[in-house]
Amino acid sequence: MTDNNTLHCCNNCRFYAEHYIKRDTKFIALSQGHCGHINRNVRKLIRNPQFTTDCDKWQSKELTQIEQKKSIKKLLTNIEKSLASLAEVLNNDS
Structure with missing residues (x-):
């Protein structure tokens, strides 16, 4: 947690990229994505991004x-x- 009570989870990290599917004319979020941090060798699939809080690379x-x-x-x-x-x-x- 930061001073302003923001939880350090993937879905509020600058490196998190949400995955979507296209249905008709709309895009729907899948509640999963990947980490796009430059120091990761492989894109890490993240399920339940609102609960993933153990990353040392998190940035607002x-x-x-x-x-x-x-x-x-x-x-x-x-x-x-x-x-x-x-x-x-x-x-x-x-």
């Missing part, structure tokens, strides 16, 4: 989402600057 999925949002904001800022530079070049050519 929530923190990953926060990092992704920061990265996207930075990328969009860089794109904005690049577009402004391109617009300036195009305006100067006229």
